[in-house]
Amino acid sequence: MIVTIDRSTCISCGSCWYTCPGFFEQNPDDTFSQVIEKFRLDGKIGEEQPPADLEPCAQDAADLCPVQIISIDNT
Incomplete structure (x- = not known):
């Protein structure tokens, strides 16, 4: 699984x-999402x-992203 x-x-x-x-965090400089x-x-x-x-939680995060x-x- 590759997450982008x-x-x-x-x-x-x-x-x-x-x-x-455990996988995503907020970038302290620009406030956008990034990977740990x-x-x-x-x-x-x-x-x-x-x-x-x-x-599973990375997939949930992708599914729940409002934008x-x-x-x-998954290849």
Whole structure:
């Protein structure tokens, strides 16, 4: 599972980091959503691979995002 956040259209609602706080967090500089550093792919703050135990909550966060900026690739 690869999770990608389109940070350019994030509205900083907090839905993802409240739904899955072990994986998502608010960036302190621009207030947009980002992935917690230890899960980032190649250091990208908006692209990541969650561990298996966090996949369900990452999927829930994507489903609950009011502006649908979190995409999931299960390939």
